[in-house]
Amino acid sequence: MNANRLRTALTMLGIVIGITSVVLMMAVGQSARNFIDKELDTLGNNLLIVSPGAKRAQGVRAAAGTAPSLTLEDAKAMNDLPSLNGAAPSLTGFFQISVGNENSSNSVQGITSEMFALRNWKIDQGNYFSDSDIRAAARMAVIGKKIAEQFFYKTNALGQFIRINGIPFQVIGILEGEGRMFDGGDLGELVLIPITAARASLIRSPFPRNVQSVLVQAKDSKSLKDAELDIAELLRDRHRIRTDQVDDFRIDNLAAFAEAGAKISAGLAAMLGAIGAISLIVGGIGIMNIMLVSVTERTREIGIRMAIGAKPHDILWQFLTEAVVICLVGGAFGVLLATGGAALITAQSPLEVLISTKSMIIAFGFASFIGIFFGLYPARRASRLLPVDCLRYE
Secondary structure, three states: OOOOHHHHHHHHHHHHHHHHHHHHHHHHHHHHHHHHHHHHHHHOOOEEEEEEOEEEEOOEEEEEOOOOOOEHHHHHHHOOOOOEEEEEEEEEEEEEEEEOOEEEEEEEEEEOOHHHHHOOOOEEEEOOOOHHHHHOOOOEEEEOHHHHHHHOOOOOOOOOEEEEOOEEEEEEEEEOOOOEOOOOOEHHHOEEEEHHHHHHHHOOOOOOOEOOEEEEEEOOHHHHHHHHHHHHHHHHHHOOOOOOOOOOEEEEEHHHHHHHHHHHHHHHHHHHHHHHHHHHHHHHHHHHHHHHHHHHHOHHHHHHHHHOOOOHHHHHHHHHHHHHHHHHHHHHHHHHHHHHHHHHHHHHOOOOOOOOHHHHHHHHHHHHHHHHHHHHHHHHHHHOOOHHHHHOOO
């Protein structure tokens, strides 16, 4: 192996590529599943989103969400349904946020106090706003960590004022955590205010009691279907929708989106892992070819060893060991490349890709198997050569 370094390196290359692919794709698949689980935890569990339906004008159906059909009273009525843990309405808009000379354009959500529990949002500093604050349309805000760092760098944001479209709101709390949420927003960039203050001061509408969506939480995953049916029955009754009329609302199951994302990530990881496995097989075939050439080139060496007392199993183990060493060294280089690739993916994407000890063990197990499987035939062929034939071989 040392005398034929280039040939040995080229033989290893297929194993290196295969092991890199298998280890990295296993890590990406696991990281994608971990990412989805983390975002679901931030989003909350067993959630449904109820949003307005589409407005119709002269037989033409507009985009979903254009019908002003959901109200604060609808959300309150949903809270009384036995299949739900709670319901929280919301209003969202983009506004200019400023503190002194610093300003930016951010999404501002008007919510009720139930939203914190349903979305599993926790407070790092300060407090939530209460039901009495919502009834009073108090101008107060709970902000994310990134907003706090941007506008109140190295100072305490609690008790300070931010201006939303020039209107002052007092900061009473800072959310814990940051990062992309499953619904597309960034937890660290949230600006949350009472829904009544949002309607009174920022989001003007000819329908003052209407909301853009209602987030509801079922008792558990088994009661999601019952919750959908209960919500639909309640809203059809409240909105006086006849049996021959279509709903003026829509209900989306967020768990279905998460399950679809998990299936896609698992399928992608399996597909890329299969490509890596094919690379391993190709690398194994390369090892077999090179070992067969090596047996032919070293026929006289085999004959001399047998003539001075080497047994067939000694020759077998010699060539088999060479094949396994090539695979294990290639596997080690493959794991190193996979670790570098994982660090690069982590730096360039929201996924935190980590190479686990389990992945490394599986990689070296694969490498050993490939070495034994594809090195066995050349090794057996070498061990069955007759010494007399080997010694007269030119």
